Amino acid sequence: MTDQERLIEQAVMAWRPRGSDGLRGHPAWHDLDADGRRQVYAETVQARAIEAAADPEGLSATGRAVLARIRRA
Amino acid sequence: MADLDLHLEAIAAGDPDAFARWVVGAEPRVRASLSSFAAQVDTEAVVQETLLRMWQVAPRVKTDGKGDSLLRLAIRSARNLAIDHLRRARTRPTEIEAIERREWVDPAPPDPLLRRLIHACLEKLPGKPRAAITARLTASGARPDVVLCDEVGMTLNTFLVNVRRARLAVAKCLEAGGAKLPEVPR
Numbered sequence: 455m456t457d458q459e460r461l462i463e464q465a466v467m468a469w470r471p472r473g474s475d476g477l478r479g480h481p482a483w484h485d486l487d488a489d490g491r492r493q494v495y496a497e498t499v500q501a502r503a504i505e506a507a508a509d510p511e512g513l514s515a516t517g518r519a520v521l522a523r524i525r526r527a
Numbered sequence: 528m529a530d531l532d533l534h535l536e537a538i539a540a541g542d543p544d545a546f547a548r549w550v551v552g553a554e555p556r557v558r559a560s561l562s563s564f565a566a567q568v569d570t571e572a573v574v575q576e577t578l579l580r581m582w583q584v585a586p587r588v589k590t591d592g593k594g595d596s597l598l599r600l601a602i603r604s605a606r607n608l609a610i611d612h613l614r615r616a617r618t619r620p621t622e623i624e625a626i627e628r629r630e631w632v633d634p635a636p637p638d639p640l641l642r643r644l645i646h647a648c649l650e651k652l653p654g655k656p657r658a659a660i661t662a663r664l665t666a667s668g669a670r671p672d673v674v675l676c677d678e679v680g681m682t683l684n685t686f687l688v689n690v691r692r693a694r695l696a697v698a699k700c701l702e703a704g705g706a707k708l709p710e711v712p713r
Contacts, residue, residue, distance in 0.1 A: 455691065463687045469668045470575060471671075478572060480569060484569075489566075491565055491569075492566050495562065499709050499711050500698060504697055504698070507641035508646065511551070516668060517547065517554055518668060519575060519669060525543055
């Protein structure tokens with residue numbers, strides 16, 4: 455696995471750090487060049503489709519992360 | 528595609544389950560609207576922030592009879608938020624305009640075959656890749672990889688290698704079964 459692939463794989467996940475002004479970019483995403491970031495976007499689209507297909511309510515990890523924040527509030 | 532405003536009344540009344548049903552239809556379309564920003568803005572953070580804001584503003588949204596009122600507001604908000612990120616990163620105004628002008632393609636609805644095949648494809652994975660991707664799926668974006676890898680007893684590097692192997696193998700298995708994963712136009 456190359457360094458670029460490692461960064462892409464980390465940035466594809468739905469977890470994002472929270473700052474005082476809202477959600478921030480993934481640290482690994484910031485270390486990628488423009489091509490790597492486009493690759494993250496393309497792979498995220500597919501990863502979310504897989505997550506949504508596996509979820510009983512059809513929610514991706516993005517949807518689950520958002521709903522968890524809402525239900526916790 | 529069905530008009531997502533059918534969930535609006537319940538969302539405005541504070542029903543998170545109705546919001547979940549709206550998110551299922553809205554999220555891929557909000558993400559697609561950000562495709563031209565992908566090289567400059569972490570679109571995952573923007574999508575999540577936008578969805579959280581829609582939950583907050585939904586009680587004040589008025590339908591205009593054109594359908595998908597909350598979705599259209601979400602797309603406008605997401606793109607404005609992405610533009611704010613570009614401005615904060617001191618992107619040149621001409622570059623921002625060029626990114627903003629690029630059109631996007633509304634995604635096709637998900638292939639129903641994906642849902643039918645996914646669990647069989649996940650079960651076919653060997654132990655470590657299956658453990659890694661299951662950790663990601665169960666965490667649902669709530670915990671970072673540095674925590675998840677500990678939970679499954681792997682180093683971060685091994686965890687990432689296994690998640691990647693799993694994602695590629697699942698995609699191959701789905702395609703072999705005739706299911707279509709969404710493609711991102713370049």
